Amino acid sequence: MKSIKQIALGTAVALGVGFSGLATTVAQAEDANYVPLLTYRTGPFAASGIHIANGMHDYLKMLNERDGGIGGVKLELEECETGYNAQKGVECYEATKGKGALVYNPYSTGITLQLIPKAGVDKIPVLSMGYGLSAAADGSVFPWVFNVPDTYWDGASVVIKYIGEQEGGLDNLKGKKIGYIFLDAGYGREPIPLLEQLAEKYGFELLQYPVGVKEMQNQSSQWLNVRRDRPDYMVMWGWGAMNPTAIKEAVKIRFPMDKFIGVWWSAGDDDAAAGGEGAKGYKAMNFSGVGSDFPALDDIKKHVVDAGLSSTDASSIGGTLYNRGVLNSVIIAEGIRTAQELTGKKVITGEDMRMGLEALNLDEARLKELGLAGFAHPMKVTCEDHAGSHPVFIQEWDGKQWRQASGWIEPMTDLVRPLLEAAAAEYAEKNAPWPARTEPCPN
């Protein structure tokens, strides 16, 4: 009898808590803009995911604390742990979309691919900042997906362009060997079509070294192959535990580190530090600020980290991946602000947010106003181009920290854009009936 009473009491308490929680959510949704953050602080990819999650959270939280949100409306933030797992990512999406979600940042190409068909149906845009499906840059086919500031194909073209510069011109790539080591998942396979096209065009040999998720920390075979094949350059598309292991293995086989270049996701401070002294000279692409010398980051420290409103360790502010997370949230925040201006509404919907992102114009003046002058290259989204193919730079590890090692390098837009459009058309055909764009263009 006692146990029945306990169960009844427990159920009542649970229901009470549940309803009050629901009531709070609804109440908040009416006077707040709800931004779910799909993050991963656990699992094999936590090494990279934690910094990104902290950066994303802290910038938006800072806007709440310092400015009272955006346009006088607070942001309601909710993190959902995906573990970089596509199934869990979709579960997070389904669990949060009904709460008035404005935008999703999957932080996984696998999850992004799952959400792309859902975005137009649920009218909630997907922002895959510098990752995801490259073809989604074609806004006429993918009005609900944004991959500003660059696609992986843009990135791959920049790497080859940079290598060409080192060799005295792209024509000198003829006969060279370029190795490509990548996480054998949707993410790592994404740039291969473009790299193959570039190999054909410029006459270099592309050597591929896939690393399975289960082999991330066991790459000796891949690097023995590298040692035997003796590529002139190595390019890496790694994530999570794959990055530090690859850098350690490269040091181990004495690969010249100045000829080893990672994508912007293989640019973490911990990744390079793992290689110790031997990692000096390792390079990676980047499109977000290096270091913590920015007024907006000072505000994050003051209003969020020092105030105990974040799990961020103050020393990690300014790290490459932390800053990347901040830039992601800058784009979210500017999308919301633009949407508010366009619609005249304070509390916006996913449809408004789509318009805001499509009209995004983060110019130098605005970056300065945000306290982020020089933090990123000015970026602009148009209805046709949701990535923008913005310039990126190369940074180099000096044994202790990253230093900018090149100026801004433009992607090979003339080559990439037609391929992106062809790939978008192919995607629409394969997923027929893919809806024709009916969404209005705010520009």
Place this chain on the structure above:
Amino acid sequence: MLYDIFIDPFVQMYEMPDFFLQVLWEGFVAGILYALIALGFVLIFKASGVFNFAQGIMVVFAGLTLVGLNENGVPAYLALALTIAAMGILAYGVERVVMRPLVNQPDIILLMATIGLTYFLIGFGEFVFGGEPKQMITEELGLPTGSTAIEFGERGLVILQHIDIAAAVIAVLMVAALGIFFNKTRIGRALRAVADDHQAALSVGISLNQIWAIVWFAAGLVALATGIMWGARSDVSFALEIVAFKALPVLILGGFTSIPGAIVGGLIIGFGEKIGELYWGGLVGGGIESWLAYIIALIFLLFRPQGLFGERIIERV
């Protein structure tokens, strides 16, 4: 095609002997490390018939405890001692909370319990240490770093990492110590008795609970050694848990109950997958080692279903 399969790999081995030696060395080191992981599984399976699904996370847990303590100002050797103590407490806790209430339950229930233990340790570990990867305190523990390059021929080079040499030495010492423990000590003999027959062992006064706690502790020590060695090669993070499952083909090959089987199985898999990947992998686009290990194990199983050194089970009806 036939040339690529049957002749070219051997020509390569002949023409680049330094590279072949490097492949053999890497295979040897990988084999030793696989064997270390497999040992943890074997110890527990031998004494209790349980496939310990949690062995992988025990590797992570031991590594994180060691590094986490050191990060908090505990000197390396004291941290090592405290980690050993922590593995002892874990072993005692597992015996009291997980194993003891499940005595006489079917093996599948015990397997499920170790899966539960895995998820508990993942959650508990992340709660205590966070999800960020940590650098192994290799130098603080007095383990060697750096490498030695041996010149071979005119431009040949074989590079030996000092930490890999240390891994091999530690693995050999560990196996020798376990061998002596199992064969020469009273507890070791009791453990073997438990492995043979639980009820018979109980009837002669052997404490099943005590033996299980000891065996989980031994598996914890093996996990710690594995965590240090693998952690030094990459870093200590929860991703290491996945590496532990490299031991599965080793167990299939070497048998679930044999310590020499784990060693020999580990070496066969280590050499096999490296040589296979480096000399034949290119024919199918590379990346074959993750499944090649299972193919090697299955081929052996065709001829010895109980594994190389496993006990042959004959049930009469």
